[in-house]
Amino acid sequence: MSKRGYLGNFELMVMLVLIRLGENAYGIPIAHEIETKVGKEVSLGSIYATLERLETKGLVSPKLGEPTSERGGRAKKFFSVTAKGVREVSETQRVLKQLWQGLRQLEGRKV
Amino acid sequence: MRPSRPPVVATWLLEHFRSGSTNDCITGDLIEAYQGGCSRAWYWKQVLAAIIVSFYSRGSYMTRQIKRFTFGSVIALTIALCVFIALRNNSNRAYYPGVGGVGFPSCKYCPKPTYSESALKAKYEGNVLLEAVITAEGHASKIRVVKGPDQGLGVEEKAIETLGRWRFNPAQGPAGKPVAVRVPIEVAFHLPASK
Numbered sequence: 302m303s304k305r306g307y308l309g310n311f312e313l314m315v316m317l318v319l320i321r322l323g324e325n326a327y328g329i330p331i332a333h334e335i336e337t338k339v340g341k342e343v344s345l346g347s348i349y350a351t352l353e354r355l356e357t358k359g360l361v362s363p364k365l366g367e368p369t370s371e372r373g374g375r376a377k378k379f380f381s382v383t384a385k386g387v388r389e390v391s392e393t394q395r396v397l398k399q400l401w402q403g404l405r406q407l408e409g410r411k412v
Numbered sequence: 413m414r415p416s417r418p419p420v421v422a423t424w425l426l427e428h429f430r431s432g433s434t435n436d437c438i439t440g441d442l443i444e445a446y447q448g449g450c451s452r453a454w455y456w457k458q459v460l461a462a463i464i465v466s467f468y469s470r471g472s473y474m475t476r477q478i479k480r481f482t483f484g485s486v487i488a489l490t491i492a493l494c495v496f497i498a499l500r501n502n503s504n505r506a507y508y509p510g511v512g513g514v515g516f517p518s519c520k521y522c523p524k525p526t527y528s529e530s531a532l533k534a535k536y537e538g539n540v541l542l543e544a545v546i547t548a549e550g551h552a553s554k555i556r557v558v559k560g561p562d563q564g565l566g567v568e569e570k571a572i573e574t575l576g577r578w579r580f581n582p583a584q585g586p587a588g589k590p591v592a593v594r595v596p597i598e599v600a601f602h603l604p605a606s607k
Contacts, residue, residue, distance in 0.1 A: 328441035345441055346462025349434045356433075365559050368440075368543070368596035371447050373418075373508040375440025376558060376596070 308393045314339070315351050316390050319361060319382050327366070327377045352380055360386035417512030418446040422459040425493075430466045438462055443511075506545045506554075506594040513586035517546040517593060520581050525574035525599050528566030532603075536561065539598045540571035548590040550580040558596060571599035 308316060318334045319326045328345050335343050355361040366377035382390070401407075426439055446455050509516040527536075541559040544552040552575045560568040575597060585591035 328438060329445055344461035344465065345438050345458055346430070346465040349432065349438050349462070350465045353432050353434060368541075368558070370510040371444055372440035373443040373511050374543075374594060374596055375436045375443065377440060378434060378437040 307396060308389060311347065312351055312355060313390065313393055315348060315355065316360065316382060316386060319380055320387070320390070324379065324381070326381065327379050331380075355386070356380075359383060360389055418443050419452055419455055419459075422456050426459045426462060429463045432466050506592045507583070507585065509583050509593045509595055514591060514593060515584040517550070517580040517583040517595065519578065520550060521577075521579040523574070523577065525570050525601055527601065527603075528570050531565040531567050531570070531601065534563070534565055535603060536563075536565050536567055537602055538567075539600050540568055542571055542575055542597050542599060543594065544575060544597055545592050545594050546580050546582060547592045548582050550582045550590075552576060552578055552580070552597070554594075567601060571601075574599055 314335055315331065318331050318338075322330055322334060328348060331348050332343050332345055335348070352361060352363075356363060360383060361380045362383050364379045364381070366379055368374050368376040423439060423443075426442070427435055430438070442455055442458055445458075446452075507514040538561055540557065540561070542555055543558050544555040547553055555572050555575055557568045557572070560571065562568070582590035583593040
């Protein structure tokens with residue numbers, strides 16, 4: 302079996318949001334999308350800490366935008382999912398599906 | 413859009429106490445959200461959460477030791493912070509232009525950049541985006557590369573060298589006095605023949 306670290310809950314959420322947002326994925330839209338879908342406020346700090354971790358693993362790649370005055374002269378950092386990242390998300394989905402199957406305790410429950 | 417300035421102390425804490433490679437981006441995001449109507453309380457909450465999350469997500473020896481003695485560490489950090497703020501000279505503070513009544517610096521003497529041998533050989537043309545503090549005296553300091561070709565042509569080094577030679581009319585602060593500002597600056601490289 303290959304050495305693989307499966308994605309954690311929040312990591313998976315961030316990866317899925319990055320795929321969903323496409324080219325406009327930076328801190329604020331990512332936070333907004335997660336908040337909309339999950340219904341809870343998330344901190345930008347958690348998102349960036351997760352993105353830094355995913356970047357170290359080679360699952361996302363950053364691209365620096367232009368600095369703007371409404372951001373106090375700071376540039377946006379856009380993130381996109383790498384090919385390795387897409388494979389990792391698919392693999393996590395496959396594993397979760399397998400684990401989910403045949404659980405009688407959860408059958409018929411509305412999630 | 414809100415014209416007021418985001419909490420300065422919170423921004424300073426974020427820039428100095430959050431460890432990670434995305435500090436500038438998260439600060440920019442927070443300023444953007446604040447200017448877009450988020451409250452000061454929200455801003456503070458996000459800053460503190462960012463610092464704590466970065467602190468706990470790092471697995472260094474130092475972090476583990478600090479975690480073991482959390483209470484003492486918090487007191488030590490608070491004292492250190494107070495001493496640092498007290499000792500900090502206001503004249504060394506770099507503002508952000510266009511925020512809180514701070515103006516923009518303008519170019520006084522800005523000669524074109526020189527080419528490195530390899531950049532000339534490669535006929536490189538393009539821009540290098542730098543960030544620097546333009547001091548109240550009109551000099552560029554704390555220069556760093558934000559975006560460059562990164563092709564090993566020495567263009568980034570030449571851009572930094574060029575910016576170091578440039579002189580500016582400093583930005584005016586809210587009180588009308590010259591202040592240091594942190595600004596992005598683009599240095600353009602064009603071959604002499606393409607003029």
